[in-house]
Structures are given as structure tokens and as C-alpha cells.
Amino acid sequence: MHGKKDQEHIRKGPWKAEEDEVLLNHVKKYGPRDWSSIRSKGLLQRTGKSCRLRWVNKLRPNLKNGCKFSLEEERVVIELQAQFGNKWAKIASYLPGRTDNDVKNFWSSRQKRLARILQTSATTSKSQKNKTKVPTVLDVPTSEAPKFSSSSEGEPSSKPQSCSLSCIENSDVIKMVPLPDLIKFEMHSSDTNHVEQEFTPFDSYNKSTEQITFPQISELNTDVTFSMGNQDLLARIDEPNFIDVFDPLVASEFGIGPQHSIGFPFFEPSGSCRIGTRDTIDNSKNSHSFFDDFPVDIFDDPMEPPASPSNV
DNA sequence: AAGCGCATCAACCGCGGTATA
DNA sequence: CTATACCGCGGTTGATGCGCT
Numbered sequence: 398m399h400g401k402k403d404q405e406h407i408r409k410g411p412w413k414a415e416e417d418e419v420l421l422n423h424v425k426k427y428g429p430r431d432w433s434s435i436r437s438k439g440l441l442q443r444t445g446k447s448c449r450l451r452w453v454n455k456l457r458p459n460l461k462n463g464c465k466f467s468l469e470e471e472r473v474v475i476e477l478q479a480q481f482g483n484k485w486a487k488i489a490s491y492l493p494g495r496t497d498n499d500v501k502n503f504w505s506s507r508q509k510r511l512a513r514i515l516q517t518s519a520t521t522s523k524s525q526k527n528k529t530k531v532p533t534v535l536d537v538p539t540s541e542a543p544k545f546s547s548s549s550e551g552e553p554s555s556k557p558q559s560c561s562l563s564c565i566e567n568s569d570v571i572k573m574v575p576l577p578d579l580i581k582f583e584m585h586s587s588d589t590n591h592v593e594q595e596f597t598p599f600d601s602y603n604k605s606t607e608q609i610t611f612p613q614i615s616e617l618n619t620d621v622t623f624s625m626g627n628q629d630l631l632a633r634i635d636e637p638n639f640i641d642v643f644d645p646l647v648a649s650e651f652g653i654g655p656q657h658s659i660g661f662p663f664f665e666p667s668g669s670c671r672i673g674t675r676d677t678i679d680n681s682k683n684s685h686s687f688f689d690d691f692p693v694d695i696f697d698d699p700m701e702p703p704a705s706p707s708n709v
Numbered sequence: 710a711a712g713c714g715c716a717t718c719a720a721c722c723g724c725g726g727t728a729t730a
Numbered sequence: 731c732t733a734t735a736c737c738g739c740g741g742t743t744g745a746t747g748c749g750c751t
Contacts, residue, residue, distance in 0.1 A: 411745090430737095431736095432736080432737075433735080433736065433737090445736070445737080446736090446737080446738090449737070449738080450738095453738090483740065483741090484739085484740090485739075485740065486738075486739060486740085497738090497739070497740080501739095501740070501741080505741090505742095
């Protein structure tokens with residue numbers, strides 16, 4: 398009855414180069430819209446949905462494909478996730494060149510890693526001797542973090558996701574540009590001209606008088622001892638000695654203290670692009686590779702904004 | 710060298726919102 | 731006003747690659 402014909406020729410799975418080409422041609426002609434017309438015209442045997450996804454995630458210009466999240470980007474994601482919840486598209490809009498899929502993947506992989514680390518730490522410290530009561534922080538990410546406002550309704554801004562993050566509760570109301578300094582740095586560093594003008598999320602914030610609360614990172618960073626919540630944990634997950642945090646015997650109940658000084662190289666140049674897999678920890682260890690790993694094009698590709706439908 | 714486990718990425722699915730007829 | 735189609739988003743899953751044992 399329904400769409401036997403419609404369904405029989407729908408192609409799924411990995412995209413071929415020819416398909417990409419067809420899709421690109423369509424976008425060149427008509428802009429990134431009318432996705433379903435691509436199939437109805439017989440150009441591709443893909444659903445409009447699939448075409449759109451391919452464009453958004455892979456073919457759109459200026460995507461940072463294959464680049465690891467920089468530390469700044471990671472922090473931005475962590476901050477914004479705490480602020481907005483799992484609004485990946487929204488979060489991605491603050492990260493030029495990143496898609497919601499990127500952010501989503503990044504986050505879930507990070508969550509898995511965190512869960513794993515926590516689990517490992519919990520079991521090892523338990524087996525050593527459950528001498529010190531492991532702080533609640535330990536329990537939080539495994540039980541709670543994966544569920545972070547999975548439903549969209551819980552206006553996340555009103556409920557700081559991190560338990561016991563007192564600094565979040567102290568967040569100030571920042572009007573209009575809800576970005577902490579490091580994010581601004583990310584945005585403005587290479588080209589101050591085009592950023593706010595062309596980067597739509599800023600635009601929309603500028604236009605609206607919306608006020609959102611945003612935890613100030615300076616505050617977040619000032620007192621890591623005892624009040625480390627998910628955000629800080631997540632932010633530090635890539636540090637070589639991150640695991641120390643969870644060893645209550647070593648860290649004496651999260652008196653993490655100065656041994657967690659981040660050390661070089663914590664910050665990477667804006668827009669840096671860590672290529673390869675699982676190099677995050679290695680990057681922190683191997684200072685020799687810090688600058689060596691920059692891709693050749695990062696300094697001459699100042700992230701132009703994605704072509705907007707109206708421009709094409 | 711092979712097998713295993715983990716991390717990452719790409720793509721699909723379902724659902725809700727919006728536009729249009 | 732209603733029905734339908736389309737679009738966008740978030741969650742999930744399968745494939746692949748890589749490192750470790």
C-alpha cells in the first residue's frame with residue numbers, strides 16, 4: 398500500500414564520491430535546502446534526510462573534519478553542556494566547523510571514558526581498602542551524567558547539571574555574549590572581522606535580549622579542591638594524571654591541590670587541530686609533538702562561516 | 710602475528726516542530 | 731482548521747581503526 402515504490406530504491410549506508418558530487422552540485426545550484434527534491438528529481442536514491450545529514454556533517458564547507466577537539470573546544474562543550482543540556486546543535490553553533498554530530502560523539506565518547514575511569518578507580522580503590530569514603534562526585538557521573546537532561550524539556554539552564562558545583566550556583570547573569578573569555582579567544586583570535594558579523598549564533602544572541610546565565614570560568618577554576626563537579630572532572634579527563642583525582646588514598650579526599658597544575662601544554666593555539674586518534678593524552682605528555690602536530694592549513698584557513706542558505 | 714577491547718566516526722531512526730496545501 | 735510533507739534534532743548503532751596483550 399504505502400510506498401513500495403518509494404522504499405525500494407532508497408540507498409543507505411556510506412556515501413560514494415559520486416553521490417557527494419551530485420549532492421554538492423545540487424547545493425551549488427539551489428542551496429542547502431529542498432533536500433527531498435534531490436530524490437524526487439532522480440538525482441540520488443537517498444532520502445532528503447540522508448542528503449541533508451551528509452551535507453551538514455561532511456560536505457559543508459569549513460568543517461573541521463578529522464580534527465580532534467582542541468582543549469578550548471572541549472571546555473566550551475563542557476561548559477555549554479552544563480548550561481544547555483544535550484542541545485548538541487546549539488552547542489555546535491558556538492563551535493565553528495563543528496557539527497552537532499561531532500559534539501554529540503565527542504560528548505558520548507567522553508562520558509564513556511569518564512565512566513570507565515571512574516569504574517576502574519572505584520574498583521581499585523575499593524580493593525585497596527575502603528578507607529576514605531569516596532566523595533559523591535565519584536558516584537555522580539556514572540549514575541547521573543549519562544542521563545543528563547536527555548529529555549529536552551528540563552530547561553537545563555535552570556538546573557546546573559553538576560551536583561555540588563557551588564561555583565555554578567554562583568554564576569552571574571551575563572547579558573548577550575554568554576561566552577567566557579576563553580571562548581571569545583577562540584572566536585576572535587585569528588580574524589576579528591568576520592566573527593560576530595557572520596557567525597549566526599552570536600547574531601541571534603545579539604538580536605535577542607535574551608539573558609542567560611553562564612558560569613564564569615574564572616570562578617570555576619579558582620577552587621577545584623573539594624568542589625570539583627562533573628565539569629571539572631570532564632575538563633581534566635585528558636590530563637595525564639587525571640586518574641589521580643580518583644584515588645582517594647593519593648589525593649586524600651580530593652585535596653587535589655597543586656599537583657594538578659596543568660602544565661604545558663594545556664592550551665593549544667586557537668583552531669589547532671589534533672589529528673589522529675587518542676592522542677590527547679600523548680599530546681600532554683610529548684611536548685615535542687605539540688606544535689609539530691599542527692596541520693599545515695590551520696593558519697591560512699580562518700574558518701569561514703558555513704554558507705548560509707540565503708547566500709547560495 | 711593474531712585476537713580482543715576500546716575509541717571514534719558516520720549514518721540511521723524516531724520524534725517533534727513547522728510550513729504548506 | 732486539518733492533514734500532510736518536510737526539516738531538524740537527539741539518541742542510537744554498526745563499521746572501522748588502533749593499541750595492547
